[in-house]
Every structure is written in structure tokens, then in C-alpha cells.
Amino acid sequence: xxxxxxxxxxxxxxxxxxxxxxxxxxxxxxxxxxxxxxxxxxxxxxxxxxxxxxxxxxxxxxxxxxxxxxxxxxxxxxxxxxxxxxxxxxxxxxxxxxxxxxxxxxxxxxxxxxxxxxxxxxxxxxxxxxxxxxxxxxxxxxxxxxxxxxxxxxxxxxxxxxxxxxxxxxxxxxxxxxxxxxxxxxxxxxxxxxxxxxxxxxxxxxxxxxxxxxxxxxxxxxxxxxxxxxxxxxxxxxxxxxxxxxxxxxxxxxxxxxxxxxxxxxxxxxxxxxxxxxxxxxxxxxxxxxxxx
Ligand code: SF4
Numbered sequence: 001x002x003x004x005x006x007x008x009x010x011x012x013x014x015x016x017x018x019x020x021x022x023x024x025x026x027x028x029x030x031x032x033x034x035x036x037x038x039x040x041x042x043x044x045x046x047x048x049x050x051x052x053x054x055x056x057x058x059x060x061x062x063x064x065x066x067x068x069x070x071x072x073x074x075x076x077x078x079x080x081x082x083x084x085x086x087x088x089x090x091x092x093x094x095x096x097x098x099x100x101x102x103x104x105x106x107x108x109x110x111x112x113x114x115x116x117x118x119x120x121x122x123x124x125x126x127x128x129x130x131x132x133x134x135x136x137x138x139x140x141x142x143x144x145x146x147x148x149x150x151x152x153x154x155x156x157x158x159x160x161x162x163x164x165x166x167x168x169x170x171x172x173x174x175x176x177x178x179x180x181x182x183x184x185x186x187x188x189x190x191x192x193x194x195x196x197x198x199x200x201x202x203x204x205x206x207x208x209x210x211x212x213x214x215x216x217x218x219x220x221x222x223x224x225x226x227x228x229x230x231x232x233x234x235x236x237x238x239x240x241x242x243x244x245x246x247x248x249x250x251x252x253x254x255x256x257x258x259x260x261x262x263x264x265x266x267x268x269x270x271x272x273x274x275x276x277x278x279x280x281x282x283x284x285x286x287x288x289x290x291x292x293x
Pocket of ligand 1: 248
């Protein structure tokens with residue numbers, strides 16, 4: 001399946017109709033419609049609806065993938081620390097020079113802080129991030145033999161590394177399933193009533209309980225893709241949203257299909273995503289220019 005050039009978020013099979021929702025389609029194929037008023041949802045119904053959303057997202061974002069460029073666990077760890085408060089595209093534009101200057105934890109641990117600050121300056125908060133990068137590199141050198149550990153309990157002991165960063169590294173560099181609760185993920189799963197928690201750790205636990213482990217990493221990518229492209233913080237594009245029939249928050253954003261279409265966003269580095277150096281098995285295909293239909 002290839003991303004469609006004339007659809008809201010990508011060509012996909014028709015959304016499956018369910019008894020619980022009324023579905024109508026826009027000419028572009030996006031399913032649009034409000035869920036019927038819900039009685040209190042049983043646990044079983046919640047699990048079913050959550051898994052249905054995941055399946056729909058898997059069809060829409062069949063090309064979902066980590067959007068940070070990396071070639072090894074150390075690079076992914078560094079890139080993820082840098083990605084705080086900035087876009088993955090900005091990080092991908094910054095890391096080639098950084099990794100050329102400091103290819104290993106030993107090199108980065110010995111970096112001159114001012115030189116490193118200048119290299120990562122475009123990502124913002126560069127003083128704090130420099131401290132984290134030098135600190136975590138020294139910890140890798142001194143405590144982990146210069147290797148990134150593959151266990152959550154070890155990763156979170158590194159300076160500047162919390163559960164979110166640790167789960168990104170585990171899921172994408174080690175194949176250990178993990179849920180990544182970033183700002184998009186938390187917002188969307190609360191809109192979907194998968195949880196009402198604000199605390200990231202509680203959100204992670206609530207969402208983990210709805211899915212088998214094998215889904216955790218890809219679910220995180222799909223939800224984040226949807227948050228970046230359709231279900232925005234301020235004006236979600238409800239009228240162009242392919243999972244509107246399954247969403248209890250339909251109507252929180254623009255419901256008019258034409259107006260909603262104009263709200264869709266793609267953040268690209270030349271492909272449907274933000275990677276500048278995609279790996280050979282990269283799942284995406286060239287995307288239309290930003291804002292094109
Ligand atoms: S709030 Fe709107 S854009 Fe977000 S998932 Fe629900 S229907 Fe889609």
C-alpha cells in the first residue's frame with residue numbers, strides 16, 4: 001500500500017463499520033462521524049475499541065517508524081535526549097556533525113562543553129542537553145563498558161534519561177517492547193479515554209494493560225504519527241480523521257471535512273516523516289510536498 005496523494009492521511013482500506021458507531025465517509029475516504037453517545041464503557045468494550053483504533057492506525061500509518069536518524073543504540077540515545085522540546089527533523093539536521101565529532105561515548109565524555117554546546121545549539125536548551133550528553137557518556141564509559149545497556153532499570157540511571165527516552169531506545173534499538181509517552185501520546189490516549197491519568201508512568205501502565213506486549217512499540221509510533229499529523233493539541237482535524245467513529249472526543253476540533261483537511265500537517269525530510277538518512281528497509285515512500293493534496 002502506498003500513501004495516497006489525494007487523501008487526508010494516506011490510502012487505506014475502508015474503515016470497518018462497527019455496531020457502536022455511525023460511519024460516513026468523505027470523498028477522500030476518511031471516515032467522519034461522531035460516535036453515538038456512550039453509556040459507561042465496559043472494560044471489554046474499551047479493550048476492543050482501543051485495539052480497533054490501533055488496527056485502523058496501522059492501516060493508515062503503515063509506514064510508521066522512529067523518526068530520529070540513528071545507526072546504533074548510542075546514536076539513538078543521544079538523538080532522543082536532543083529531541084526534547086524540538087522536532088525530530090531539527091535533531092536529524094544536527095546529529096551528523098555531532099556524531100562525526102564524537103562517534104563513541106568515550107569521545108563524547110571527553111568533549112569540550114563549549115564546543116559540544118555549539119554543535120547542538122539548534123536543538124534548544126543546549127546547555128542542559130550538553131550536560132546530559134557528557135554525563136550520560138561518562139556513565140556509559142565508566143559503568144557500562146562504553147555500551148548502551150539494554151535494560152530499563154539501567155538506562156534510567158543515566159543523566160537526562162527518563163522512562164520515555166529509555167523506552168524509545170529499548171523499543172527501537174533493542175527490540176524490547178515499550179510504550180513511549182510523549183506529549184502527543186498522552187494527549188491522544190486521554191482523548192480516546194484509554195486513561196484519564198496525567199502522570200506519564202500511570203499513562204504508560206494503563207495503555208500497556210490494553211494491548212499485548214508485541215504491539216507496544218509500533219502502537220507508540222502510530223499514535224505519535226497521528227498526533228503530529230491529524231490530532232493536534234490546539235485544533236485537531238476531526239473532520240479528516242480516519243478514526244473519528246471510534247473517538248469519544250470527536251468534535252473537540254474542526255469537524256467540517258474541507259476545513260479539517262487544511263489542518264493536516266506533515267513534517268518531512270523528503271519522505272513521509274522526518275528522517276534524512278533512512279535505513280535501507282525504510283518503510284516509507286516519497287511523500288507529496290508539504291501542504292500538497
Ligand atoms: S479528537 Fe478528533 S482528530 Fe483527534 S482522534 Fe478524535 S476525532 Fe480524530
